Structures are given as structure tokens and as C-alpha cells.
Amino acid sequence: MTFIVRPVHVERCISCFSCVFACSRRTGHVDLGHAALRIKTTPPPIAGGSGGNFVIVMCRACKEPVCLGACEYDAMKPRPGGGVIINSQKCVGCGKCADACPLSAIFIDSARQKAVVCVHCGECVEWCPHKILVKEEVGKQ
Secondary structure: OOHHHHHHHHOOOOOHHHHHHHHHHHHOOHHHHHHOOEEEOOOOOOOOOOOOOOEOOOOEEEEEOOHHHHOOOOOEEEEOOOOOEOOOOOOOOOHHHHHHHOOOOOEEOOOOOOEEOOOOOOOOHHOOOOOOOOEEEEEOO
16 A cells, blocks of 8 residues: 655644654654654744744655656656655755755755655654644545
């Protein structure tokens, strides 16, 4: 079975970063820079006011990923169910895949100088206390 992880209840997010830390822990390094997802804040409706929202930035498992064609080092391959898998042995950290992603959902790990993208393992889903993310079987969404 192939799964994808996606945000469904972003309005519940309080930016606790539990999902981000869970993701980074999967790599063996508990550091926000090693995670394959990010939480961004949108500006409040009134400058200097409150009321901004959070946005979960992560791979959405594109069926025809643009990032795949941007890699000149053959470090990416299509992931079953959409998105890509990165071969870190071949990745040189040039960032062309990250630049090509229309969602800005590929990140360059500054410590390792390698591209990082969500592999849809679901670790973040397990640790999110507000049930913002779901892990679904491909074709069942």
C-alpha cells in the first residue's frame, strides 16, 4: 500500500512544531532544519495586529512533479502515489529541485547540504496533538 500525508485541519494549528520535530527525529537529528515540512505564518490582516494563520508547507505528492525534471544529477525518482524520493548519495545540494517546486516544499538541509522532501511516512501525523494531518492510502482520499 502507498500512502500520502496531507493537512486537513490547518485552522487547528498552534505552531507547536510537534510534527516538524517528529519528522526531523526520523532522520536521526532532532533539529528543525532536518525536517521535510515547515510551518509558516501568514501576516495578520492588519499590519502589527494579531490574527495571522499558519500554513503547513510539505510535499503534496504531485502526479507529475516538476522538481524531478530540475535535478541534473539523477538524484530523484518518482515515488509511487506521487511526489519524489531523493537519493542523498547522488544529491549535491544545488537546490534546483527546491527552486522548481511550485509549493516550495523541498528544503535544503544546511548541515548536510542535501535536499529533503516528505516521504509520506506519517511520523508527523502520529505526533500532531491537534490532528491537523492525515495519512491516507493513495486512491482513498
